Every structure is written in C-alpha cells, then in structure tokens.
C-alpha cells in the first residue's frame with residue numbers, strides 16, 4: 001500500500017525496535033533475534049478501523065423487550081442509550097478487552113473508539129486505555145460528549161476528553177492517543193461544538209462526530225438552524241483536516257463540496273448502515289472528489305475483512321453498476337486511508353521503510369484458487385476472512401502467532417465480557433418501556 005501500490009513477491013521485511021527497517025528482496029541480518037517464515041503467505045499492513053464503539057460488543061444479541069425501532073432515533077433511544085446508561089466502568093474495561101481480542105484475531109491493528117455512557121464518565125477512558133494497553137493494539141479513544149438529556153452531561157463528557165488528552169500529552173510515544181469526541185449534530189448545541197473545537201486546537205487532537213447517519217440529522221438541523229448538518233458543523237467552525245465525520249449517509253452535493261474544501265474526512269460504516277437501514281453513503285462521489293474515506297464498524301462487526309467486503313459490495317448494488325468501486329479503493333479505505341483520517345499516513349497504513357511495524361500475516365491455504373502477485377488484492381477483498389489471519393504484529397511486537405493470541409487470555413476475556421453483558425441485561429430487564 002505504498003505510493004506505487006507495489007506488491008513484492010518472495011520479499012523480506014526487517015523490523016528493528018518498533019519500525020520497519022527494510023522491505024524488499026534481500027537477505028536479512030545475519031543474527032536476527034527472531035525470524036518469521038511467511039513464505040507463500042500474504043504479509044500486509046494491519047487493518048485500521050476508523051470508527052468503532054468497543055462497548056457495541058456487549059450489545060450483540062441483547063434480548064430487549066422493545067417494539068422494533070423504525071428509524072435511527074428509535075434505535076438510539078431504545079437500544080444504544082439504555083445500554084450505555086446501564087454500563088459501569090468495569091463494563092467499559094471488559095468491552096474494550098473483548099473488542100481488542102476480536103480485532104487481534106481478525107487482523108485489525110489500529111482503531112478509533114468512542115465510549116459513551118452518562119453514568120460511567122469519569123476516568124472511563126483510563127479503563128479503556130488499560131485494556132488496549134494490555135492487548136498491545138494501537139488506538140485513538142475519546143468520550144462521546146452528548147447533551148441527549150442535559151447540558152451538564154455534555155460538559156462532563158468533554159471534561160473527560162480533556163483529562164485524558166492531558167494524560168496522553170505526557171506519554172508522547174504511547175500507542176493509545178486521545179480524541180475529541182462529540183456524539184451527533186442532533187444531540188449537541190453550538191456551544192458544545194465550539195467547546196470541542198477549542199479542545200481539539202489546544203491539544204492538536206482529531207475531532208470526531210457522527211454526521212448525517214440518519215434522516216434525523218438533516219431534519220433536526222434544518223428545523224432548528226435552517227441548514228443541513230454538515231453546513232451547520234462548517235458554520236460552527238469544526239470542519240478541518242483534523243475532523244473525522246462518521247457515516248455521512250445523508251449529505252448533498254453542497255455538503256460534499258464543503259467537506260472537500262475543508263479537508264474533513266469520512267469514516268464509512270457500511271455494515272452498520274445496512275443493519276440500521278439508514279441508507280447508503282455516497283462513497284463513490286466522495287472518492288471522485290478525493291475526500292479521504294476510511295472504514296469503520298460503528299460497534300457492529302469487528303472482523304475488518306467483513307467490513308472491507310461490505311464496502312466493496314454495497315456501492316455496486318446501490319449504483320447498479322459494478323464499476324463504481326475497485327478492490328484497491330476498498331482496501332485503501334481499510335488501510336492507508338484509515339491512517340490518513342487520523343494524520344498518521346507517514347507512520348501507518350502501508351509497509352514501508354521507516355513506518356511503524358504494524359502488520360499481519362494471512363495464511364492463504366483455504367483460498368479456493370491460486371495466489372499470485374497480480375491477484376493478491378482481489379483475494380484480500382473477495383476471499384480472505386478474518387480467521388485466515390495467523391500472525392499480528394504491532395509496534396514490532398507479536399500479539400498473535402500462528403493464531404494463538406499472546407497478549408490476552410482469550411478464555412478470561414470472553415468470560416468477563418459475558419459477565420458484563422449478563423449484568424447489563426439484568427438491569428435493562430428492570431426497565432419498563
């Protein structure tokens with residue numbers, strides 16, 4: 001995934017400390033500390049998940065006593081919000097651990113995660129950061145400030161972001177960095193948006209917000225402010241090359257032009273969009289305009305290859321045209337573009353000399369047709385599954401080897417996650433709706 005999209009056959013990669021020292025055809029160091037024989041396998045940059053909610057892992061198959069939601073607002077009110085409000089800090093920790101486990105097992109090495117939950121704000125990011133630290137993965141994390149109930153709630157959320165950003169300032173080389181996270185244009189005031197802008201500038205931290213995921217975004221903003229969501233975000237001044245807008249399903253041409261002009265970036269979440277029935281983001285148009293689009297899961301399916309495949313397919317179906325997206329464009333979203341979204345394209349997203357050693361090794365044994373240099377990207381997009389990933393390296397450190405996760409105790413993590421989910425389900429069972 002370097003600038004020339006070069007694919008090297010029978011090559012070698014030399015890693016020293018946390019970085020890639022050499023890539024190409026060469027005989028390596030005479031006395032290496034460790035040699036990983038990847039002959040016949042695919043070595044590629046670790047996937048980057050540009051937008052997730054770890055605690056989404058605890059929502060899976062939750063037996064809620066609710067009528068089927070009819071739109072995004074009802075999905076939030078009936079499913080996501082009751083669950084995040086039932087969470088305590090140990091749940092934040094447990095959900096981050098299980099998300100990390102799933103990411104490692106399926107080849108994602110870096111992710112951007114925003115946590116929510118008005119009853120577990122204070123120091124929640126420390127718990128999530130500890131879990132990520134244990135896993136060995138790389139991440140951006142933030143607390144999703146929202147004024148869904150009160151203004152004070154939004155201020156408390158932002159305070160948690162500031163607190164965590166201050167903490168990470170002291171740890172310059174940490175794998176876990178802070179984000180300025182705000183929920184969505186329909187749950188926050190202009191004041192909170194301006195507050196977020198100030199914090200983002202003060203710490204030079206990326207700012208992220210859900211934008212135009214459902215119809216509720218344009219409706220709310222047109223009604224209350226007389227403009228569409230992206231227009232309002234622009235007028236408030238939060239759009240810049242340091243802004244990541246999640247979703248952007250309901251954006252019109254003018255909004256796309258604003259995004260292009262301000263260099264705001266997009267985290268595309270095709271599987272979540274399908275699940276919630278919110279529509280299809282105009283990604284081919286974004287790519288045409290050279291707006292940077294990364295790939296996220298929005299807390300739904302954590303296997304990055306499933307998301308990659310969905311991004312590859314959904315736009316073809318939507319446009320009734322198989323040409324609207326190429327395998328390379330889909331793969332770029334999941335790797336180098338993910339890095340671009342968070343200003344890390346010089347450090348991550350491709351295997352190049354000097355970049356951080358975040359890479360995965362895929363075992364192609366289960367592929368139904370031969371693997372060649374010329375069809376490797378087609379195989380990655382069409383055939384490879386998360387369970388084909390056998391080795392994961394982040395910062396030059398092995399997190400999984402031959403499908404055995406080294407950094408986390410799989411059994412223990414799954415046990416903790418189930419226990420947290422049980423507790424949350426019990427609490428929700430008590431809620432009458």
Ligand SMILES: [Zn+2]
Pocket residue numbers: 051052053210246298299
């Ligand atoms: Zn989200």
